Amino acid sequence: MNMSSSRRWANPALWAVALVLINVLWMNVAKQTAPNEINTADQFERFREVDVAPVFGTQDALPAVFSTTFSSLSLDQANVSYTVRLNNESIVFSWSGVLTDEVPDWEGDLTPGTYVVETVVEEGIQVEQVLLLQPFETVQMTGHVVLSFLLVAIAGLEQGVRAFIAKNTKTTAAPTTTSTAPFKPSAYNEQETLAWDDTDSPWREPVR
Structure with a gap:
């Protein structure tokens, strides 16, 4: 494979690698979670509101994980519970138990809207609640x-610009000029130089 063939295939190969990389990066971004603290050990309220905003104007439900932990330094046993309602009306999910129970994480999809989390605990119980959204x-x-369409469009535009520049560079190249002498020398004829006519002599016989 010669050098020109290698260069011809190098640029499309780089764009193909860029296409794979940008899709891998976007896949990692899409899987990232956004934590929303509902209650913490230092700040607790029985009713908490959390807004689930639509993404790019869509009303699709967002994958979510709701994690709750109950703990206490002064109580060994107590009743605990929480309830999540959409627009403070319909119950989305809830859980109730005792302090020593392990609270399972809730996993599901939440449609955009305002959610109210009601947590019921006794005095002296610390609550940590986090809502993770994707x-x-x-x-x-x-x-x-x-992203793939935009990258392909940029690649095509880049190739078009390269071809346009190369075409204009060839057409605007300066033409080669040849210098001409101001006087054209006459052809030299040896026979004409050697031929001598007597009538052409400047000396003539005297008139008698």
């Missing part, structure tokens, strides 16, 4: 399509 999971496939 906002870009719902638009992951759309993101792959859009």
Whole structure:
């Protein structure tokens, strides 16, 4: 394979690598979670509101994980519970038990809206609640399509610009000029130089 063939294949190969990399990066971004603290050990309220905003204007449900931990330094046993309602009306999920129970994480999809978390505990119990959302999971496939299309469009535009510049460079190249002498020398004829006519002599016989 010669040098020109290697250069011809190098640029498309680089764009192909860029296409793979940008899709891998977007896939990692789409799987990232956004934590929302509901209650902490230092700050607790029985009613907490959390807004689940739509992503890029879509009303698709977002994957979510709701984690709750109850603990106490002064109580050995107590009743604990929490309830999550959408728009403070319909119950989305709830759990109730005692302090020594292991609270399972809730996993599901939450539609955009305002959620109210009601947590019921006795005095002296610390509560830690976190809502993890994956906002870009719902638009992951759309993101792959859009990013791939944009990258292919940029690659095509780059190739077009290269071809346009190369074409203009050839057409605007300065033409080669040849210098001409101001006087054209006459052809030299040896026979004409050697031939001598007597009538051409400047000396003539005297008139008698």
